[in-house]
Amino acid sequence: MVIVMAPDATPAHIEHLVDLVTAAGGEAYVTRGVSRTIIGLVGDVRQFETLDLRAMPGVSDVLRISAPYKLVSRENHDSRSVVNVRGVPIGGEHMTLIAGPCAVETPDQTLEAALMAKAAGAALLRGGAYKPRTSPYAFQGLGEAGLKILADVRDQTGLPIVTEVVDAGDVELVASYADMLQIGTRNMQNFALLQAAGDAGKPVLLKRGMSATIEEWLMAAEYIAQRGNLDIVLCERGIRTFEKATRNTLDIAAVPVAQNLSHLPVIVDPSHSGGKRDLVLPLSRAAIGVGADGVIVDVHPTPETALCDGPQALVGDDIQELADAVSSMSKLLGRTLATAPEPERAAQTVGV
Amino acid sequence: MVIVMAPDATPAHIEHLVDLVTAAGGEAYVTRGVSRTIIGLVGDVRQFETLDLRAMPGVSDVLRISAPYKLVSRENHDSRSVVNVRGVPIGGEHMTLIAGPCAVETPDQTLEAALMAKAAGAALLRGGAYKPRTSPYAFQGLGEAGLKILADVRDQTGLPIVTEVVDAGDVELVASYADMLQIGTRNMQNFALLQAAGDAGKPVLLKRGMSATIEEWLMAAEYIAQRGNLDIVLCERGIRTFEKATRNTLDIAAVPVAQNLSHLPVIVDPSHSGGKRDLVLPLSRAAIGVGADGVIVDVHPTPETALCDGPQALVGDDIQELADAVSSMSKLLGRTLATAPEPERAAQTVGV
């Protein structure tokens, strides 16, 4: 850290700061300039965090140098992590496609969507049983009944399931069904939920908060990691900006930036960022081009009747195009498409 | 609602929509223009929400007219609400000052801060026992021990207490001590928490999410109201923008806009928006000038040792200036300063 003193700081102010830092176990180096003095601090940044140096007399600014996150940082972890979701890898040299309906509505709709996902080359099935909705009058999800549908569809298709949890009190229940817990954009700083997810023993898909900086996103991941769970996948899903032509503004550069700062895999959600079906394919290609470790998309057999986010779900005709794009671009960029394990119970037996 | 058809929409598309709306119990009126057709829908907007009209063939856009919130809307509630917090009014012709430490640290620090708050003219004491922090390595609050300190300070000073709750699972406990539950900016769309707060039987102070639109803020209030709790106070605390000279950008216009859309009282937090001590007083005057129903500020006896947000806490010398500003401007603008009830146990007896 570096303390920048105000032009009118006195020698006593400076001495006081040096004492304070020394007492906290750090070292302080003073540089006196023409108009200002700066003090360089050597030691662990956490030592100094409780000092509130900014409030000290004579201090103009305090600049932090090291990253405030440790466990998810790439600084002490050179190789990129691979997260294993019931046998499906995310990260490393893999390209992992996750697909499924925004919300679980019925067994048939979920199974059909899962088969569409599989046809598109997906290795994991997404689907929400607990839906955080802006309006209390909107569909809020099926709850545990939805989790049971997902588990059943996993048995039939072999696709491990990724599903959202919205309250710390539900984590144990959701983790008993899910293969990966999703934490949504509105809950990125629901710290009780992050900690509960860290304790649950399942990999976590952490969506970026819609107005979170990349640093705050990594700090949220640090909350999970601090509980001993490093199986975290980051998901860029668009941020809130002044532009309203798209639902959110996909921050495509966040992918290489986060990969550079952290060893965790980073995937992209083109459906929620674009908010429109015809943007999903171009944004998926952009994601693969930029180097994302995976893509997560909405698919729905009949989006016109979907209870949630129908306008952005891919339909029948789009699937083959997505499959082709994912497969050809992954190959071009030297990535291997992750595949799903064999189903425990064949989907055909249910007549789909 | 108004459906805007695409230029190439067919008569069959239009007929299909009219049937759909009629089947949902609404009425549809078709206007055929030179290049486009529009369909006006008459009925309750909630009838149409499940239809996903935007995904229908031939539809270009769907425009909503009525507000999506009902219970907190001013449309059916002409007079402005007054919320009563253990005898202290917020709203109507009152001006209510809420003050206290960002975090409860010790009994002495809390009592001293409460006496500072009272000297500034505050009628309510704020103080956090549960602190949502960006870093898992930062001070997270004292929990129930902090609540006990607050209750004790209330007995000594007479100031009813406003304190934050961050997890649905903690609401019952927090509500057993607090006079008003605060929901923080990061939890504005933690819907489980909103619902639990709606069930708790205590007034709620709902801070605006740092990237929430005013409409989303009112929808969050609607979640609480839907549980039968209309004792809600809205708090503008700054939004996230590109400007980094202040911690957040205080959206001062949100106060009259929200007051115009909703009957709920609206107060302002100048401490968290400005993030710097010397901005608190000017922003407080701006808040009173714009017509806010109250102001909530951080005070701390020794901000240089504060475990949270010390740089923005008012200190001894600022208090009289704040008291003067609040008192003189309230008078000028025709508002009555709310006052605290008498303490059950005198603060003097504890030797402060």
Add this chain to the structure above:
Amino acid sequence: MVIVMAPDATPAHIEHLVDLVTAAGGEAYVTRGVSRTIIGLVGDVRQFETLDLRAMPGVSDVLRISAPYKLVSRENHDSRSVVNVRGVPIGGEHMTLIAGPCAVETPDQTLEAALMAKAAGAALLRGGAYKPRTSPYAFQGLGEAGLKILADVRDQTGLPIVTEVVDAGDVELVASYADMLQIGTRNMQNFALLQAAGDAGKPVLLKRGMSATIEEWLMAAEYIAQRGNLDIVLCERGIRTFEKATRNTLDIAAVPVAQNLSHLPVIVDPSHSGGKRDLVLPLSRAAIGVGADGVIVDVHPTPETALCDGPQALVGDDIQELADAVSSMSKLLGRTLATAPEPERAAQTVGV
């Protein structure tokens, strides 16, 4: 400035930087920490700007300490400036109200608006003859004919005139009529225009760019000042954010922040930030409360026929309320209302 070296920087990298800085006439102080080395630079920041230190091998970050603007900075200019516009002061202990129509349309409309402005307590008349419009199909202003109308109305009412200039090529012409040149939000970084305005020998009203940081705003002022013109008034008029309930988000805290960084007066435009008539009065009170040196508002005798921004113009009934608010709040906050000089030709003679 402070150079933060990368963890893997070599002694040769550091030596190279020290040499570079020394060769540029500065001094470099090296502090070696546990994981990183930092180098403090002493000297004028402009010496180092051409070095592109950030691109040097081994460099992780370069942090600037001193402000990059000099002439408009408060660092070397303790007292706050007062700008004199044909006898009307802005800044210091004054409160200056500027009012008038968004666009000059006809002599009658302009004169009526000027008399409304005067009735509201305005000391300066605003009015646009050159209008920058988003659409090429919208009214673009009367040009020189509009300037002549303004000059004529100045003769009749005594109100000095503030009018916008949008192209460097027009500055000489506009300055031959105007008492103060306005540079609008879209042109805040039209550097040729800033320089021409700096050369024109008239005070300049510099609106903040709708997405400019406060630092960029002050740098734009520095462009004008560098031409030897320090008669600059800054105008906060709202910034672009995600919130669409208002036309722009009035950054009310920018007023004290800019006053703290610069000696220039800072005023507020509540009309363009709010975009709605009923927000003008509350936002004007907020501006005076926060400590602005003035307020600039749109007035129009018949806003329903206005060719530009009618919805935000104050009308007859609002004027008295504005006059009362400006007068009573200025008094409360210890400011003297600036007044206009006597007219050279009485308005009554034209029968208004």
Add this chain to the structure above:
Amino acid sequence: MVIVMAPDATPAHIEHLVDLVTAAGGEAYVTRGVSRTIIGLVGDVRQFETLDLRAMPGVSDVLRISAPYKLVSRENHDSRSVVNVRGVPIGGEHMTLIAGPCAVETPDQTLEAALMAKAAGAALLRGGAYKPRTSPYAFQGLGEAGLKILADVRDQTGLPIVTEVVDAGDVELVASYADMLQIGTRNMQNFALLQAAGDAGKPVLLKRGMSATIEEWLMAAEYIAQRGNLDIVLCERGIRTFEKATRNTLDIAAVPVAQNLSHLPVIVDPSHSGGKRDLVLPLSRAAIGVGADGVIVDVHPTPETALCDGPQALVGDDIQELADAVSSMSKLLGRTLATAPEPERAAQTVGV
């Protein structure tokens, strides 16, 4: 357009509006709902723009349906445009790489950068002779001397030149040297400049304003088109958001959105959006993946001495990687790489 009436609008209000619209040559269709009345307007939107319907008594909101731009809209122009820059195509099935130094500094530096650009597969040379800089103390470009250098390098390399113009007064001079005029992000709403560029008889590269909506960007293009110049290429270069990890936030989705709304080609500038060398290649791949018609990048032979934006310029080793990515991805996505014409004078003759 659709007028939404306020709940308390009277029949007289509605009648007044119908008369107004009819008088303006349009048709009005009234739909009376339970709580509100809406009026659909049929006719050209420009007829109604001068009416200021929003300010009329009884009006709650006015919603626009048709796009406000005409000439650049795709509505009446089904095929996508190809812009020809001295023989080099942009748009259609082509992929066009534009490269060069941010600023022209010396003949040698410009020629070397041009040869790097050519090696990377570029068909056009970019380079600035007029530089809009935030600080008046920063390098402002060589002016006409820089244009002469560019013209000379064009002769030697065959690469047509794209160069920025920052003031309407300079357009004629710049157009006498340049093959394509660039209008920068800060000047996107410098309307005098847009009109002058529209009159200059050269293709225009229009960068998106850093806080411009896609609609405003297309309206700026409409200003150029209105002067009869439809040879316009749009360039997405990142927008200003709360995220500071990158210089700007590349709005990658703006490419397909703008291509959908307009027939003009859309290219991407990954250098200015990312602001860092190591982001240029991933963002270029994202741009090609999303379907951009071209990419414009900074290259510099010795970025550590660059007078402008050195940290984002590609250097020797990056060039081959960029050439490979552009070539292989273009092929995969069915685009043909545009190539430069033969030089009039061989570069070899000058000994490079």
